[in-house]
Amino acid sequence: MSHFKKLAFLFVAAAMVLTACGGAAPTEEAVASCAPNCTYADMVLCYPQLGAESDWRTANTASIKETADQLGAKLIFSDAQQKQENQISAVRSCIQQGVSVIALPPVVEDGWDAVLTEAKNAGIPVIIVDRSVSADQSLYAAHIGSNMVLEGERAADEFNKMLPDGGAVLELSGTTGSGAAVGRAEGFRNKINDNITILDSQTGNFTRAEALPVMQAFLQKYTPGEDFQGIFIHNDDMGIGAIEALKSAGVQPGDLSIVSVDGTRGGFQAMVDGWFQADVECNPLLGPQVFDMALKLMNGETIDQEILTNETVYYPDNAAELLPSRQY
Ligand code: AHR
Numbered sequence: 001m002s003h004f005k006k007l008a009f010l011f012v013a014a015a016m017v018l019t020a021c022g023g024a025a026p027t028e029e030a031v032a033s034c035a036p037n038c039t040y041a042d043m044v045l046c047y048p049q050l051g052a053e054s055d056w057r058t059a060n061t062a063s064i065k066e067t068a069d070q071l072g073a074k075l076i077f078s079d080a081q082q083k084q085e086n087q088i089s090a091v092r093s094c095i096q097q098g099v100s101v102i103a104l105p106p107v108v109e110d111g112w113d114a115v116l117t118e119a120k121n122a123g124i125p126v127i128i129v130d131r132s133v134s135a136d137q138s139l140y141a142a143h144i145g146s147n148m149v150l151e152g153e154r155a156a157d158e159f160n161k162m163l164p165d166g167g168a169v170l171e172l173s174g175t176t177g178s179g180a181a182v183g184r185a186e187g188f189r190n191k192i193n194d195n196i197t198i199l200d201s202q203t204g205n206f207t208r209a210e211a212l213p214v215m216q217a218f219l220q221k222y223t224p225g226e227d228f229q230g231i232f233i234h235n236d237d238m239g240i241g242a243i244e245a246l247k248s249a250g251v252q253p254g255d256l257s258i259v260s261v262d263g264t265r266g267g268f269q270a271m272v273d274g275w276f277q278a279d280v281e282c283n284p285l286l287g288p289q290v291f292d293m294a295l296k297l298m299n300g301e302t303i304d305q306e307i308l309t310n311e312t313v314y315y316p317d318n319a320a321e322l323l324p325s326r327q328y
Contacts, residue, residue, distance in 0.1 A: 031300035032100055038298040040071040043101065045294055046094035047075060050107040050131075051082035053175075053206045054237040055264040059328030060105070060130065060284035067287030082107055082175065082205070091115050095122045101294040104140075105130040108177040116140055125297040129290055131179030137305060141297055144289050144307040148180050151280045152187025154313050155232050155259045158278040159196055162257040166195025167229035169257075170218055172242055174206045174234035180282075181206075184234050184261060199228050204238040211241030219249045230257035236267035236279065243275050263314050265326045271319035279319075281311040284328060 034042045047064050051057060061077075068075035076094055080086035084107050094102050095118055102124055106112060109132055116139035119126050128143040159169060171188070174181035181203070192198070199222065204211030211233075222228050224246075233239040239260040246256070253274030260267050263281040270276040289307065296303050314322070 032298040034298070036299045036301075038100075038295060040073040040291065040295060043071075043073040043291070043294060043298060044097070044099045045073055045075055045291065046091070046097075046099040046102040047077050047129075047290075048087045048090035048094065048102070048104060049077060049079050050087060050105050052079055053082055054235055054262070055266055055328060056235060056237070056262045056282065056284045059264070060286060062328075063285045063287035064103075064290065065287075067291050071291055073291060080107065084108055084111060088112075088115050091119065095119055095124060098122075099124060100298050101125050101127065103127045103129050103290045103294060104133075106133050106179065107131070107175065109134045109179050109182060110177060113139065125294075127290060127293055127297070129286055130284075132183070133179070142293060142303050142305050142307060144286055144293060144309075146180075146282045146309050146311060148183025148282075149187035149190070151261055151282060151311070152184035152189075153191040154187075154280045155184070155261065155278075156188045156191035156193075158259045158280075158313070159230055159232065159257060160191070160193045162277060163193075163196055163229055166193065166197075168197040168199040168227060169230040169232055170199055170222070170228050171201035172211055172214060172231060172233045172238050173201055173203045174238075176203050176205075178206075181234055188232055196230075204234075204241065206235050206238060208237045208241035208244075211238035212245050215242040215245035216248075219245060224249070224251050224256055228256070230259070233258065233260040235282075236260050236262040236264045236270070239270055239276060240266050243270060246275075263326075264328055265323060268314065268319045268323040268326055271314065271316040272323060274316070277316065279314045281314060283309045283311055 032038050078090040112133045112135045116135050126140040128140050130145040202214045204214045258276050259278045260276050261280045263279050267279040293303050
């Protein structure tokens, strides 16, 4: 049996003091038996990926796998195909295998309390990655990812600039109940001007394939330019699906104001082609931070509970120049 399976439960008074000051101590103050000298060679990191629904997700998976390889850490990776029950089973399997740390990108926000409690009782720290969970913060060590509310606010700012006299927009939203969709919708509504109406909002589940029929149905119901002037799209993949529907309906690039989220190569191409007027960045390259924080937790170090990625907004004016160097 490896020493990962023999996690020592060390009650570190200093860690408790730091927690009280706003830092996050390792879950249950459990640290690996190699602490404080654990290295990546000691680490078994569990990454129950939520799916492969978008280019963003593909880049996130690659970042985790490449970082594990570079650092010499062992990775237990699985793909839940956008199903929470599959993710929960994968987490339980990792608990049984006695991994060092679980890094969980949750498909939806709710429904994690039981399995997070099981991980905590097993002394395995959990880092929530990318999307958020609604579970109590005492059940996980930290969250690493984007500020989804801010992303929605940034999208609203773009529409406020593009539609100063008001108008109506459609919203193609992400997976229902996911931290990304909930946060972006909230941020958008926080900031959108009173003279801009959200005419309709439907989910495209963050995929091209599901966004296409949703956009087609919108176009059956509403006339572009007359009933609505813009579309807020929660990710680039759905944007690409929506563009297919718009093209088939005879809509031309620039006829509508379109803002998407992610900043993938596909999103940059849509800006070059004139379809998107802005793309709000959501960075998937979280591997280095996830492994760095996981090692700190193994060694009993205190880390921040909320670790947010620094992001920006991209525009068409330099999209062609930046496109060749995009990493995802
Ligand atoms: O949670 C991040 C979101 O999930 C990305 O915006 C989207 O592309 C992905 O599917």
